[in-house]
Amino acid sequence: MFEALDLRFVEKVLFRSYGRKSEVGRPHRNLVGMFKTDLVKRFRRIEYYEELYRLMTADRELRELCDVKEWEKPYHPSTLSRFRRRIGPEGFDCVMKHLVEQLEKKGLLNGETLALDAAFIKAYSRRDPQNNSRGLSDIEARLRKQGGNVTLGYGIHLAVDTGSEMPSAVVVEPANVNEKKAAPSLLHKATRKKKRRWKSLVADSQYSSEAFRDEVRQLDVEPVIPYPRNQMKGKKVLRVDRKFRSHGPTKLKRLYR
Secondary structure (H helix, E strand, O other): OOOOOOOHHHHHHHHHHHOOOOOOOOOOOOHHHHHHHHHHHHHOOOOOHHHHHHHHHHOHHHHHHOOOOOOOOOOOHHHHHHHHHHHHHHHHHHHHHHHHHHHHHOOOOOOOEEEEEEEEEEOOOOEEOOEEEEEOOOOOOEEEEEOOEEEEEEEEEEEEEOOOOEEEEEEEEEOOOOHHHHHHHHHHHHHOOOOOOOOEEEOOHHHOOHHHHHHHHHOOOEEEOOOOOOOOOOOOOOEEOOOOOEEOOHHHHHHHO
């Protein structure tokens, strides 16, 4: 996968957070290499940088994959932690923006329907004893009910072009921020360049809000969002039952499916 990707633009984005090389002090490690290392950590579902460091120490191919020279040691956990803090959310958001622009230029985002959904990610932190609604080492993480458990973490809110199944925009919020609150900023990110390209927006009933539907319609996009049972009673609107069967107008059912 790395061989197929042109990551030169990533270096330009990351370099802004580091600035020019100084004649004083030790030069920083390879920025693209550290970026690749962070991707490997996630693809292999490695929880801690210490574990990744041990794997890279023993695996020569893994070091080469992450641009570690033969005479160099793997990236130390503290180096990778500083790298992530220094780039920050804004830097990584800029990388995401460039990736979407590349997809646009290649004509891959060619669908007419935008789909919104959210996924939960667990935080690497325990609860703060002084305030158990947030994390101790990760103070922005919040609680959310997952199945029968209450877990600390974040919500990834994603907008996807359904034609290519490629991401168009992403917003990350603490886990206690529900989909309705994250939806407007996600919609803005996904439509800020080509506002009239999308014809319909599909999302589940967690996004059911008349205010949000109005925002979607203002962009000349048709909202395809099912109503919960306690909303619009007696009206012929899109609904989804407990067995995930859709009911309502045929066009909306087809788009939602």
